[in-house]
Amino acid sequence: MxxxxxxxxxxxxxxxxxxxxxxxxxxxxxxxxxxxxxxxxxxxxxxxxxxxxxxxxxxxxxxxxxxxxxxxxxxxxxxxxxxxxxxxxxxxxxxxxxxxxxLTDATADIAITLMLMTTRRAGEGERELRAGQWTGWRPTHLLGTSLRGKTLGLVGFGRIAQAMAERARFGFGMDIAYFSRRPGAQADEQRLGARFVPSLVDLVAQSDVVSLHIPGGAETRNIIDAAIFAHMAPHAILINTARGDVVDEGALIDALEAGRIGGAGLDVFAGEPHVSQRLRDAPNTVLLPHLGSATxxxxxxxxxxxxxxxxxxxxxxxxxxxx
The missing domain is CATH 3.40.50.720 (NAD(P)-binding Rossmann-like Domain)
Known part of the structure; x- marks a missing residue:
């Protein structure tokens, strides 16, 4: 030319x-x-x-x-x-x-950030402090949960999922399970101590943290819906750094408001930049403005x-x- x-x-x-x-x-x-x-x-x-x-x-x-x-x-x-x-x-x-x-490392880092903030209720704590509502230290205030020995369930097992698994296993002592359309390479499973779960329902049922690492689009739209939330443990949390439309946000809000799951850390949203008021008001949520690759x-x-x-x-x- x-x-x-x-x-x-x-x-x-x-x-x-x-x-x-x-x-x-x-x-x-x-x-x-x-x-x-x-x-x-x-x-x-x-x-x-x-x-x-x-x-x-x-x-x-x-x-x-x-x-x-x-x-x-x-x-x-x-x-x-x-x-x-x-x-x-x-x-x-x-x-x-x-x-x-x-963008693998940056997105995995933000997924870990969301997991830490949600399990330790850091978002709630910061909002309380900034609103001038903190009355001081007390033994039962905003009790979260530790990560060591807990199970991280990965939906998808690509680059970002594996980078998160590496941080979670070797940094926090978590057990790693994953669901995908097919098992990952045996070498990757061995390196990360990860086990393949062939059913999404079974994965979420046995996970303390469910983290999404799948592409958006018609095939995955609302793959995390009310039926999936019904199989999650009441203390379990959902992390989404993938695409907003893989989660049925109405079902997620219902689950959060009813206490059917423990919380959610979200970096992506179905209608972004619009985020519904119900989701912004939902308990134990950490909401970030699509910062996954923002370094x-x-x-x-x-x-x-x-x-x-x-x-x-x-x-x-x-x-x-x-x-």
């Missing part, structure tokens, strides 16, 4: 990554950092050679198949791509890529991985993270 390809970056990325993109491409950046509308995304499909979207950009069949499309590659900023209709992208001849691997190092690495995929495409190679 003689001319630099036209690139649209739909949200603000780390400054250093944007500078490199500007050097290599005819780049347009969204300086307002406000999510683009469907109409703006459809127009961009006609005006640019490549789009670099994020989870806030829903690229469905109507946008990907727009008449007069120019876009050849969608270089997603993030590992999850349930906001992109991959079938429609393939049908339109558009290459789609993501950024796997680079400087990780967000820069995500941008560099997306840029590497763009460079592969521009230079005629199959992008390394093609989906």
């Amino acid at each position: 003689v001319n630099k390809p036209r690139i649209l970056v739909t949200r603000k990325w780390p400054e250093g990554v944007e500078a490199l993109i500007a050097q290599r491409y005819d780049a347009t950046f969204n300086d307002s950092d406000v999510a683009l509308t469907s109409a703006q995304l459809a127009a961009a499909m006609r005006d640019f050679d490549a789009i670099c979207p994020t989870i806030t950009d829903r690229l469905d069949a109507s946008i990907l198949g727009v008449a007069g499309r120019r876009v050849q590659i969608i270089a997603n900023y993030g590992a999850g791509v349930d906001h992109i209709d991959l079938t429609a992208a393939r049908a339109a001849g558009i290459v789609a890529t993501n950024t796997p691997g680079v 400087r190092e990780t967000r820069e690495a995500m941008g560099m991985r997306a840029l590497a995929n763009l460079d592969d495409w521009r230079e005629g190679r199959t992008p390394r993270d093609s989906l």
